[in-house]
Amino acid sequence: MGRERARDRIAAARAAEKRRERRRWIITFAVTGVLVVLIAGGVFWTLRGRHAAQAAAAAGTGAPPWARPADTAARAKAAGLAVTTMEGTAVHFHTHLDVLVDGKPVTVPADLGIAGTGALAELHTHDTTGVLHVEAPAKGKEYTLGQLFQEWHVRLTATAIGGLRDGGGRTLTAYVDGKKTPGDPARIALAPHREIALVFGRPGTAKIPSRYRFPAGL
Secondary structure: OHHHHHHHHHHHHHHHHHHHHHHHHHHHHHHHHHHHHHHHHHHHHHHHHHHHHHHHHHOOOOOOOOOOOOOHHHHHHHOOOOEEOOOOOOEEEEEEEEEEEOOEEOOOOOOOOEOOOOOEEOEEOOOOOOEEEEEEOOOOOOOEHHHHHHHHOOOEOOOEEOOEEOEOOEEEEEEEOOEEEOOOHHHOEOOOOOEEEEEEEOOOOOOOOOOOOOOOOO
């Protein structure tokens, strides 16, 4: 009888230990699963936020710098600009653009309006100096800053550039040859050796350029 009771106690203890082991395994599995879900969710939202920010910058609705869009030549056509494989010769001049945000220059990308096939719009850029090239096949057409920003796929209005909007003491101001120009900057006409500056930030934080020293031959 004593031996049977001892065996029963040992069996009960083993059974209890197995139950405790199962509970520990279940708790460990559940905690691990929750951690995996939380980590995966954190990675997902981090990547999603990063991709959204990159997409916004690429689309020109985020913070600068704003990249050259892959479809810049197609956007030139949508802006009413001719896109051909030959540079136009009927009209040929250059304008310069400065973009300043909080006193710091923002790069105007090279090859705006130029397709990978070599075709180029009558309004385009070749480098990152901010020089805008107008090489048109016919006379009588006006070219505006808004068309360049359409090629660039960057929003430009009287109160916003890209994802930057007036507010908190910061404003968007346009200058032509050093003189403040009110109204919608997208309507500013491009002209030979004109210096255009778009300045976003608090007043007095940027030195306003009034002219650009074009290289010989431009």
